[in-house]
Amino acid sequence: MKPSPFEYHRASSIEDAIAALARHGEGALLLAGGQSLIPMMNLGLATPDLLVDVGNLSDLRYVRVQDGSLRIGAIATHSAIMGAGPSALACPMLIVAYQSVAHHTIRNRGTLGGNICHADPASEMPLVLMLLDASMVIRGARGERVVTADNFFIDAFETQVGPAEMLTEIRIPAQAAGEGYAFEEMSQRKGDFAVVSAGCRLSMREGRMTNVRFGLTGAGDRKRRMSVVEARLEGAVPDDRVLTDAAELAVVNADPSDDIHADVAYKLDLVRALSRRVLTSAVQMAAK
């Protein structure tokens, strides 16, 4: 299964990459790790005329803490991020969620930047970044802008990054001390795309949940974060009834579709079970 022909340009800098995209117009795509794009090309599902290879822009490979947030260069690979000391210190939820992302060999080449720009609805990281209140730095011909994760992801395979723009950095505020967080998914085999995944983070203050973030993938086309569930949990005591009700609220607000992997009834069952689990785990962790 071979890809269709394309022209290739190896970018020497971010500016060069953006200029190449602008010059070519429609049909040009950025190539970073290629772990999402190349399989689509081999399967004939993507047929760009021009690939602008930004994989060698080593300046964009950093993972560091700056001004209280984790700064990740757009070309940093998943493996590099998972293995970087700053990641574990500042945003341990990332590391936990990464256990569910693909396989070691894919993570060696795939970049977080590329993954979120691809924005596959079954992908875990977009959800995690929304729950972590991340923001993305996008550069174009007219300069830079910063977009919050909630706004960055528009729809399946669609983000705020325009045709002649490039994501350059992901910024994630360091998680607060004492936070509880959890991420769980159900997939056919470990490493596959999730059928349903659930994530949660929260803090406890005087026995009540606060700063709750909660969301799902695989639960429908609507946005991944469930503010309705977050609102129900905010300020509440995390007893059994509250958590159960929250899981039911997630089910009510979920709108999954049938597909070859699972039908709606099973997916809603997963929503209920996984929501309950991540809520319980996050609460238990925060209570320690």
Added chain:
Amino acid sequence: MTTQRVELTINGATYSGQVEPRMLLSDFIRQVARLTGTHVGCEHGVCGVCTVQIDGMTARSCLTFAIQAEGHDIRTVEALGKQGALHPIQQAFWEKHGLQCGYCTPGMLMRAEEFLASNPNPGREDIIEAISGNLCRCTGYQTIVDAIEHAATLLKSQKAGRKMNDRATRIPVSRQREKPGQKTKWIGTDMKRVEDPRLLAGQGRYADDVSLPGMLHAATLSSPHAHARIISIDASAARALPGVVAVMTGEGVARSTGPLPCFSNPPVEQRCVAIDRVRHVGEPVAIIAADSRYIAEDAARLIEVEYEPLPPMNDPRKAMHVTGEGVLHPARGDTNVAIHRKFSFGNVAGDFARAKRVVKRSLRWSRSGAQPLETCGAVSEHDSATGKFTIHVNSSMYNYVGWLLAVTLGVPAHKLNIVPTIAGGSFGSKLFLHKVPVISAVLARETGRPVKYIEDRADNILACDHHGSDRFYDCELALDHDDMMISMRCKVIDDYGAYFQFGIGHHGNALSQITGPYQIGSVEADITAVMTNKCQQGAYRGFGSEVSNYVMERMVDAACAEFDLDPVEFRRRNFIKPEQFPYFIPTGNLYDSGDYPAVLERALQMLDYDGWRKKQEQARKEGRYIGIGLATCQERSVFSATEFWMLNHEAGFALTSSPEGVKVKIDPTGNAVITLQAPFWGNSPETMATMLLAEHLTMDPANISVTYADTDSGIAGTGPGGSRFTVMVAGAIVSASQVIRKKLFLLAAHLLDADPSDLELFDGKIRVKGRQGVQKSIADLAMMAHFFRLSFPETPEFDTGLDASCTYDHPLTTDAIGGPQGSGHLLSHHGPHVSHAGRGS
């Protein structure tokens, strides 16, 4: 097509080529650098077979463009080690049998090396997690995990400076607990596989590793429709594409090439390229030969086909009643029912009439596909001067029915030579390949150049011609007053797909053990084979009998559930008892021996069945459910030819031979070459042959080579399948050993002035019993046998040479009950056939 110069550093050496940006790193490594240890399995990042290292980190080479890898260091399995100088990780895989077909192995080794470098003391769970991105279709993974565990130990001791003894023939201590009846030196020992050193080093020669001068690459355009008429095909743009050498449609192919081989009677006609109708998604509609696979696929996209969709048949229960437009093979009759036959043995009606209780179930067995990591592939040449084809292909059965491909190609059988390549797994799906080798041969004849056609993953999934069983069952099981099963009857609707290459042979197979291990006295199977718009069924694992095992055990469990019987006791009661063997089941098949109660007892002990039942009871009280499953099945093996037709009174070709052959040659230095007539599928034929010959001729395995005959030089050999190969080739090797021993004894007797009956073979020497030092080595005798005819008497048994060519047939084959023995039916796909409209044959 713009190309540019790409220079890559692989294993420390520089390779450059003028290639397109879209060339995948996997293809660059294999075709430009000609390092074929890195294999291709799926080309979309799922299987891990293509794993290499880039800058010390594993990467999927099918998800990387070669041009991306410029300026980086690429490492492949060839850098790890070679035969005679294996890397400790390769050595560990060899010692722990961490490979069978070898196709996933290079990728596993690359990942293992990376993993162990940062995890020198891994636990088993760590290893399992580490290799979770690499698929294996043969081993079941446990031996791979064992191998990596062992590798960690070897690497540590390597670091500690201890010398590793990795002589290829070191035999570890046998782990057998029970010794066989006689003392053996090689048989039954945990011998490291003879096949492994080259597979571990990435030097196995699979179909895609065959490269001939001037070779072209083929691709197919496949149907996007499940069922449609082909109205027109315009290939002009495809033909005009630079790099394209030939484009052929079904009509063009049919001018020189006939239907593919088919063993059903009457046959269902299948062509390697569809002519006027497509019958499943993925069926080839055109074939292209071009300078590269990339260009061939580009050309396929330029072919315009006008289709008139027809009603798609995807449910056999509906398709069997359809007439008119929804019929797949109208020339065969206005029905999608290929065969409807009722097989009845014993007094089924009477037994059901006297039954105390009857349990009924509807059961479903869904279709599957083998998905070997290596797809089907062939490289063909056609010599226009002699009219002879040579086809390199990863098929089996070439020395059995391979000549049928010559018939399809329209040449006499002796104008076709089939050369086997090793196969990266088969599980049945490479049993007898026809479409893939014929496509490559047809294009070779058309272009006058060698042509390679390797299925990509999509081709294999959609169109491999070997899907597994796909059945709907309605069953009834009758029990008498003593809770004995007395009769079973099933109505089966089998979704055979678009073609019917083996007829209902899968049911013949099932019927040969239809009552399982039980004393059921009568049985009936009402079988309807239905054509639908899917890839056809072929050979997959149990070849149909795994389904009847499932059905039998489900019915047994159903009876237990419905009548509140204990599943263990019920089975015990109904087993054929040890003293009842040899035992004929109602169909006339013979079970030669067995002790089923003892096997069941052992299984229950190994599981701690009673313990688990207690846990289950406890868990129920807590509202938790633990499921405990039990199945006691027959697994007939070493199939014989009669299995496929003995229950079919109108068999197309009632053959009774399914032998295995072998040639053994002792060279002038006393070393042996064994020539097998059947391929390597991951099933260790070389190791088995070496072990057997070493034992029978008291030779050192290091002095034995194994090779594979093509069809020109081949003798009869059915090939692996149905767990038969080791048993059958053992018989042939024993025969060959006896011939050679006899000659050795004759020669030695003459030279030692003794009687052959006074001689014995011991440790590679023929010696006179009881007389020290009066002996001749096999090497001495071999030299004499080859060069010194005049040193021996004139009689013909002393003629020059020391070799044997033997075939081995089943010592016992059940014949048909009143079957068409010697009725002289023509091979089904040759003779002219009258279509039997609407009649079940």
